[in-house]
Amino acid sequence: MAVLRSYSREQRFLLPPDLADWVAEDDLAHFVIAAVERVTLDAFKINHRGTGKAQYHPRLMLGLLIYGYANGIFSSRRLERATYRDIGVRFVAADQHPDHDTIAAFRWDNARAFEAAFLQVLLLARESGLLKLGTVSIDGTKIDANASKIRSVRYDRMQALRAKLAADIAALTARAEAADAEDAPDPQALPRELARRETLKAKLDAACARLEAEALAAHGQAKAEHEAKQAAYAARTGRRGKPPVPPDDGPDGNGPPPAPERQSNLTDPDSALMRKSARHEYRQAYNAQAVVDAEGSQLIVATGLATTPGDQPTFAATILAMEAGIGLPRTVLADAGFAGRAPVEALKARGIEPLVAVRAMQGERPYDFRPPPVAPKPDRAVREPWRLAMQATMNTEPAKALYRLRKQTVEPVFGIVKAAMGFRQFLRRGLAAVEAEWTLVALAYNAKRMARLCAA
Known part of the structure; x- marks a missing residue:
């Protein structure tokens, strides 16, 4: 029984x-x-x-x-x-x-408190001997923003919608004034419709202003670059070739207007349409970056956030920002998405050795499930001096041994954050708020990782 x-x-x-x-x-x-x-x-x-x-x-x-x-x-x-x-x-x-x-x-x-706690966990790891901070890996991952991609509007569509809303607001204002004169039974109906349209028009006006400000800033940068090229051209002797072409000043001298296809999201303007690769769909997202200790602890030692799909623009800034916290590393491992002359030179100037792939390091798989392309693209020839020097460094055996640590240290971190912790979308909106939340996520991951390391 x-x-x-x-x-x-x-x-x-x-x-x-x-x-x-x-x-x-x-x-x-x-x-x-x-x-x-x-x-x-x-x-x-x-x-x-x-x-x-x-x-x-x-x-x-x-x-x-x-x-x-x-x-x-x-x-x-x-x-x-x-x-x-x-x-x-x-x-x-x-x-x-x-x-x-x-x-x-x-x-x-309390964004400052998240940063302070993040640093304290790293200092605790260093005191316990778990963190040495010699070689680090950096990578980025796309995390959904708290916004829908259908709220992203093109610049040319914004102009059309603003004109239509202006006409609708004028018509509704006239109807509201007529209703007030006739003492209509529901005087609140028209003001509510009017307020909704005015709110939408204000968002479109702000989005247009953002895109126009970005276009103006890009034009100013292009003019500065042209002046530098013009000065270098004028200083040459002998055959100088064609003079540099000045940027388009546009009809008002402040540069051309934003391109018609430029977009801005009305819910979270700082986020952008991004995709992981050409085989993936576009999503409204942020590019969340993490710098991970590659010498055993697999702790996140620094975080970064980009509003562009590319990793290169924030590469040097993310690494150099570590100086104010846990300190600078000796070596940084990064994939081809971070390759750029300016960040590589900036890191070398601070005594940091960047090991950056100048092209995709993964060779062809012997048993690839996908059929080969009908017309495969030829590999781009490497001509820039800094790329040739980096390629020579990456072909050495010590560099190859170090670079193999990259994908087995930083990429599993994103897998744990997204699959084990379940964090796939930011709850907050705006660059500053999302940066604070990404620091909190990294802090939670580090606490989880430290508890596991201390228990081992």
Whole structure:
């Protein structure tokens, strides 16, 4: 006869006096609590006036966010609910239950605290001998913005919509004035329709202004480059060739207007349409970048964020920004997407050795499922001096051995962030807000990774 353990849902019981009794000794919660205690209070935004209700302690709120992100709980409403239902979250929150508005406001106001906690975790890793910071890998991944791509509008379409909305607003204004004169039964209907159109027109006006400002800045940069080329051309002796062609000044002397196909998103203007490769679809996204320790710890030592699909424009800035935090590395490993003369020279000037692929390093697969192209493109000839020098360096055996660490250190990090932690879309909008959230994601990943390394 089977022996079954009896149970009763009517049996009354209380949580233990110490919530830690219900949390495993190797749980991430213990490391998160220890890490946030190292963050000084001046890194947080606190109401020092002493007015209103007592505030939740900022270290408690920071620990709650880190633990939530590390376990795939990103929504402030889900975090609030987890403070009641999840033992680990309840332990980190010290059995307190901040509401979702409080959690969202803390996440909005405390970007500096995320950066401070991120640095403290790295310093803790260095103190424990887990982080040496000699060789690092850098890569980027596309993460969806909190905006739909159907809200991206072309510049030429914006002009047409602005004209149509102006006509509609004028017509609705006339109807509203007529309704006021006739004392219509529903005087609020027309003002609501009018307000919606005026709001949309204001967004389109702002989007046009952004694109026009970008075009003006690009024209100014083109003029500066032309002046430099013209000066170099004038200084030459002997056969000088054709003079440099000046940029188009446009009808008003400030450069041509934005190209008709230029787009701007009305929901999150800082995001952009991007795709991973020619075989993937376009998505409204940000290019989130991570610098990862390649000497064993696999911790994220720096983060960056680009609003362009290409990685090259932010390459040097992301690496050099490490000097103010954990320090500069000796060697940087990067794929062909980061290849550029200016960033490579900038890194070398600071004593950093960049090992950057000047072309795709992966050869042809012996058993590729895809058919070969009908007319394969010939490899582009490498002629630039810096590319020839980099190619010679990359062909040496020590460089090859180091470069093999790149894909086995940085790429798994993105896999963990997207698959294990479940972070595939930013919750916030705007470049500054998204940068803060990406720092929080990296902080949660590092806490998760450090807890695993310390337990090993």
